[in-house]
Amino acid sequence: MTDATEPAAGAANAGTDAAAGARRRRRGGGREAKPRPTGPNLAPWSLPRRLDRPTEPLSEEQVERIHDAAMRILEEIGVDFLNQDAVAELKRAGCVVEPDGFRVKMRREFVMEMVAKAPSEFTLTPRNPERCISIGGDHVVFTQVASPPNVSDLARGRRVGDQEAYRELLMLAQSFPCIHLHAGYPVEPVDVHSSIRHLDAMSDMLTLSDKVTHAYSLGSERIEDAMEMVRLAAGQTEEAFAERPHMFTNINSSSPLKHDWPMLDGAMRAVKRGQMVVVTPFTLSGAMAPVTLAGAIAQQTAEAVAGVALLQWIKPGAPMVYGAFTTNVDMKSGAPAFGTPEYMRAMQMSGQMARYYGLPLRASNTNAATALDMQSAWESVFSLWGVISAGANIVYHGAGWMEGGLVASMEKVVIDCELIQQVMRYLQPVSVEEADLALDAIREVGPNGHFLGCAHTQERYKTAFYSPFLSDWSNYEAWAQAGAVEAPQRAHKVYRELIDSFTAPPMPDEARGALEAFVARRKEEGGAPTDF
């Protein structure tokens, strides 16, 4: 076969019926303003579903034991809620508040009654309703990297994050259809003063992208400003905004057993306005949680459901997610390790616990590698193996995470998107209809023929197989002659192509004006306090 099949190989990425439907809708509705990138041949937007039974290392009885341990932690040891509003709510709900005013003990009956109010499946609708996503059930969505202080690319090296890099990462997230939503700033734009950083950062996110956004719970003003900006960018009334979730905040407990003030404040504000909250304990096994996986998952569960119970008490039915971040530390250095066998099992155990409570699961595509080398790839794919087999509904840090979260790498974004596309193709069902069994083709070809030319192949080859945009499958001689280009260099080229051909998604003038006016006013007011 020749290059004449190249466009066909693009069609090979056509994906699910759902994706095809989405494309038809876009064509019909004329809403699709951003042209498909001229560079890499990317798979179209689609919403994958996991049809496989998840891998479950725990027996039902073991799940009950971990649940019981989590409940005993909440009943007997308690969790610190370093937020007086939260403590007041929990006191009102009948929980026992210790004399220090922070430590709260919850009865399991209360916890389970509250957790039962949380929906197991719901949608998030960004300003472009065609980028609406489902959370929970058998749905799987992928985010870009979130929150590293540093950025790197092969041309400019490793450096502290700035607004230019931040914007480039947003463009990549918007360009890759396999990135379904944002999860925090893909890199910290450190050159923007922190009092107004959230205003500029959210403005960039909402104008350079039309996908679901995240807002940090780092002070009341920041989360309220961010929610207001999401509302204005969508041209919504306050009622329409509160009617369904459009964005979310992720809060981390300060493990062991502590929920900090700004995280609780932001989460309570988010659920009060109908938005989604992910509660993700920071339970590194051997450091902030027990050295045993069972103990670490019990603690993670206690911290997560304590947050869920509080927020369901405040807003019954609020859309929430059980966040799992448990991994082991390197016992030689104390540094967190990622993509390890323990991480894979911790994620699968977390999946079992999340399903036990009827909550969607958030997990992450992690690695601890410093270089774009084989280690970074094996840790990433082991992570994906762990989280997909766990039944994760949101794969956080899906693309671009390096060095255990200290760096966002432009090339790693591209490489991870190749991996995510492969996982999304893997998630599609295999068809076993009579025509798929190909008896006539096998008869026609017989023992001395070849299938490349037969009608059965010709009718299907364009869409039969996933076609990667980054893999080099040429033979050694061709590869060497073409300059022996390795995966990171190929990824760099894709990164530049996507940035250079980027067109921002359309935004109505009215919404843009309202957003700009809001930012200008809030900047005039001095932004947000920086001493939270």
Add this chain to the structure above:
Amino acid sequence: MTDATEPAAGAANAGTDAAAGARRRRRGGGREAKPRPTGPNLAPWSLPRRLDRPTEPLSEEQVERIHDAAMRILEEIGVDFLNQDAVAELKRAGCVVEPDGFRVKMRREFVMEMVAKAPSEFTLTPRNPERCISIGGDHVVFTQVASPPNVSDLARGRRVGDQEAYRELLMLAQSFPCIHLHAGYPVEPVDVHSSIRHLDAMSDMLTLSDKVTHAYSLGSERIEDAMEMVRLAAGQTEEAFAERPHMFTNINSSSPLKHDWPMLDGAMRAVKRGQMVVVTPFTLSGAMAPVTLAGAIAQQTAEAVAGVALLQWIKPGAPMVYGAFTTNVDMKSGAPAFGTPEYMRAMQMSGQMARYYGLPLRASNTNAATALDMQSAWESVFSLWGVISAGANIVYHGAGWMEGGLVASMEKVVIDCELIQQVMRYLQPVSVEEADLALDAIREVGPNGHFLGCAHTQERYKTAFYSPFLSDWSNYEAWAQAGAVEAPQRAHKVYRELIDSFTAPPMPDEARGALEAFVARRKEEGGAPTDF
């Protein structure tokens, strides 16, 4: 924690009780002559078992459909057996032989009657009985790369295989406890004349290693010589040799629908002497098999069970394995692609078919990459994900395979062994006893403490987590200061350490003498014909 924990981290690899038992036996029996390598801290010999339910993309009804299609292929289309002895046997068994004398049609009743005679689980015992392995059931064993014509390492580059490289690869396979058996020559020693190559190659394999060996079915003399050498190296009588399987041959059908003469000849000779046969169709989807996975797996199944039926007719109860190699081709070039979403699903479907027939499954750790770059790692880990979740019992080409099988890479052997060790650790069960739940530790540490120092951690940290020998988990600054060494360079160092510290396993003088005399005699006789 400091370097003082380094030896402890070795203990962290202690592995299963079975492994610990094996170590105790070695210590007690005084049979362990090879000292542990002084270099990398490798996990000890152990025999992993897969406790997870395999991932099964096919419904029961879809499995039945693929079975039915395979049976229709055998009944209606037939398979060419290019070996008159095989055809005569099948005629005797009541199969229909077409007028061409090669094409055989089998009734499904005959096929299923024969397949039912094959055991679903058995052992292979090499000359060192402590390296005995189990095949089938929930057992998983890993082989090194098999049969590439080329070899590469970072110091000497990519080149045609020779005896020196062949021997080095054998030393690596022997040094890594996670490599359970050999699977063909890890590289073709092209500098040895092909008439006597099998004599020198088997002699090297049997003296540099004490693990289960493979022999090629490439002419009657070669397979008979190889079996005789395995027998002599173990100091066995012919009866003792035939009593149980000690080695195996892998035969590939020449897809579509053809079993060649030397493969059938070798397989028939192997089962007659009680040795194991793997039947692996070469069903590349889109080229030698239908472009649909369902069709390719139906054809793979037909070719595999046709071979199984013949060999069970000849030797009922012979130990056999369903070999799965189905992957897709790149429809742009026709070249085989590896580690793809289609490969993962093909392996899982193959696992379902193998279990349907009660046969162990062979699959492979594949990749098509030309460089030791991220692509080679992601394709390898996707492959491992596919084959482990498929329930594969033998992971062929486990370590060292590059370029779709054209190259054995010394560094890739080392890197893959790191991956295999991680998979083996992943396969170990998670413990959820009361002490694992760590309630007392969580109580003791409380919301303001840290688990590193608590007694629960101190008692367990040495063995709590898998400790990799190749990963670099240092931070960026430390990594850069140490020379920014990436995974392949680290692997090169391990490769050299293992070769430089290699000691061959002991072999009784009598066995060694018998082996040498046999080789000398057979060389004098001219070896094997080269015009098969």
